[in-house]
Amino acid sequence: MINEKYSYNGYNPESQAVKNKKVELKQKLLSKQIIYKEYSAQISAMKRGFKYMDLTKELAKDFNNTEIIGSSFAQREPFTDVFPSDMTGVTFINCNLNNCNIPVGNTVEGGTNKHHKTQNDCEEWVVDAQLKPIEPLSPERYDKFGLSKNPKDISATPLIESIIGIAEKEKVKADRKAKILEVAGNPTLLDELINSGKEL
């Protein structure tokens, strides 16, 4: 049985309640009871669903023995209790459960349920129970720039900027330098560049 309340972030654009809420917010905007960025933020909040929410005080029976599909319960800090501790029989299908503790007796199918924390390189790393980094949350970004994915290579002091951002800027500089060297040694390419009116 699909859990209507908690599936797809609880946002059902076809429901009358959601339609009414949209109309209400629009009327508040037009009558200047709220300003645009408040209107926009409330719309986003309505769609955002359960991210960063604490549901531990909810009733377990509202969850028990249901399927929850495509929702985000992600938390900012690793190993956060989100659900009622006595919740059982819930199958999470393709949900984002990062940093969520899942009570025993429930199942996760697909989606993600990693625990991660920002490290000194300003990137998110999957951490163990002692909060020690194990691997980057998005390892493909490290691969792209040939950066080490070994947690021992994380900077001992906090970087001001993401290591990925730094690597990206260095790559842009290196590419530009390579292009300049290529063009400088090739009169045909140099003529093409001059005629194009573009900068390197």
Place this chain on the structure above:
Amino acid sequence: MAINDYFHVTAAGAGDKSGDSWANAMDEAAFKAHLEGAVVAGDVHFVKDDTYTLDSSIDSSARSGTAVSPIVIIGVKSGTTNEGANVAYSDWSRDAADRPFFDCVTFKITTGDYYVLRNLSLEGSDTEVLEVGLVNIVENCKGYNDSGVANHDCLKTGTYGNVINCEIESESGDGIAAGSYSNVSFCYIHDCDNAGYAGIKISSNICDLAFNILDNCAIGISSSSRDVIQVLNHTFYGCGVDVNETNGYGWSCINNLHEGSTTDGYKWTTQTDINFFWKNHGNDARCNDMWDLVDTTTVFQDYEVSTGDPKFTTPGSDFSLQDSSPNIDNGMGISLGV
């Protein structure tokens, strides 16, 4: 434009999830797989208003459109029944309330080159929420980076990026990191208020910025040694520094309205006089230091600067001007007698 095929996307998906109709709509997972491994130039995707939760990044940087056949992603209203070529403009999610919402959580969406993204709302906490490649158009979208980590930006454009009519917010990084030859216009960029970060960060030369509102940003427009930038018809409200540059040249700053800057209106680290300022509005009384290392005494100054209360309808929320505003009919227009 040469359209290759149409695809339909809903949060739950339907049927065989091939996307060929609403009855076979892709879900988020199928959409991601399609964008990363199958999309080709000329593909048009209609994404219904709903919440799409990412459990990993969507990276279609290896798949690009072309100038004549871009890859298109358009948000449409939840009740849309029209399909393919029959989807009408009236189906589009033009209102903020109807935009499909991509909850990127700790992940991001990266596109290849030649994409058109319209009517989408994206929120996340990665280094960017959305990163687009070369020659992209992002229109009527909302982006919000909710990360508490510095330098995590909202939107990053490649060369020839176009960001039009978008709402942008970033908790701790820049709102828009604009690549070379980019155009940012008619955007509402607000609350990018982490010290040292900007609503618009210009990361290379030659950008056109026009008709944007920069509201409560630590820096409105920021760059370092970037040249040939046009800053036209902006409203800066309650920012720290409105326009911050080191020694860039070839800038044209015209018809901008500055109000409530807490540190500077225009700030250059090294006075660089081959820049053009004309018909801007603001003074030290209302912007602390309106011209910081910008010439105010010789031929390079803004001789037509205006001052005083600009008389917004509601300062901080409704930036339209009252009839009594000194800025009405006071901007630069054609003055050649034609």
